[in-house]
Amino acid sequence: MRRSTAVLLAAAGLLAATASPASAAAAPGRRECGQLSITDALPVLPGGRPARRSVAVGEDCRITYGRVVAGEGGGYRTTSEMYDCCGILMTALTTRTDATTSTYDTHVNREPWDAGWSVESVTRTGGPTVTTHAEFAYRGIFDPTGHWYHNTHDTSVTIAADGTATCRQSVTLRHTFIGWHWEHSCSGVKPPG
Numbered sequence: 001m002r003r004s005t006a007v008l009l010a011a012a013g014l015l016a017a018t019a020s021p022a023s024a025a026a027a028p029g030r031r032e033c034g035q036l037s038i039t040d041a042l043p044v045l046p047g048g049r050p051a052r053r054s055v056a057v058g059e060d061c062r063i064t065y066g067r068v069v070a071g072e073g074g075g076y077r078t079t080s081e082m083y084d085c086c087g088i089l090m091t092a093l094t095t096r097t098d099a100t101t102s103t104y105d106t107h108v109n110r111e112p113w114d115a116g117w118s119v120e121s122v123t124r125t126g127g128p129t130v131t132t133h134a135e136f137a138y139r140g141i142f143d144p145t146g147h148w149y150h151n152t153h154d155t156s157v158t159i160a161a162d163g164t165a166t167c168r169q170s171v172t173l174r175h176t177f178i179g180w181h182w183e184h185s186c187s188g189v190k191p192p193g
Helices: 002-014 021-025
Strands: 032-043 051-057 063-065 076-083 089-097 102-108 115-125 129-139 150-159 165-177 181-187
Touching: 032 051, 032 063, 032 181, 076 150, 076 165, 089 115, 089 129, 089 150, 102 115, 102 129, 165 181
Parallel strands: none
Antiparallel strands: 032 165, 051 063, 051 181, 076 089, 076 181, 089 102, 115 129, 129 150, 150 165
């Protein structure tokens, strides 16, 4: 947490002269990419191993998909995480489910002066496909108005009759920067029983 705060405070000091999101986007060395929507699907790998992929906003504001890799296990679960260019987690949504119940968790990066990202709303549906939709708003050092940045995460887990699962994730970003990257994952270890 100290490292995140130090990076944030250093960034705040560099951008102290910027008064609006538009001027922050025009700052030297920064290029604003506008709204981006990214959607991907991941399978649960053989043996119930989870799958994970990193998706980055490139220098030309194009989306670059990394390769699918195996992650750590632990139930039917899908995650959608948005990181800034320094690798700091800004917003995240995790949905966990089994054949009878489901839960979700959110994460937001807060600034020390009671500002930063916040959860605006979360909606969820159940059934064979569990979906979660989360809206995140930002008001802080990079946008004091609270109208410039906004992230939307959507996750779903579909459980088949044979106990396998498929996950789908998407994220929509209102105004993002080069170097931001999206990590999403899917895991499905069949519950005992």
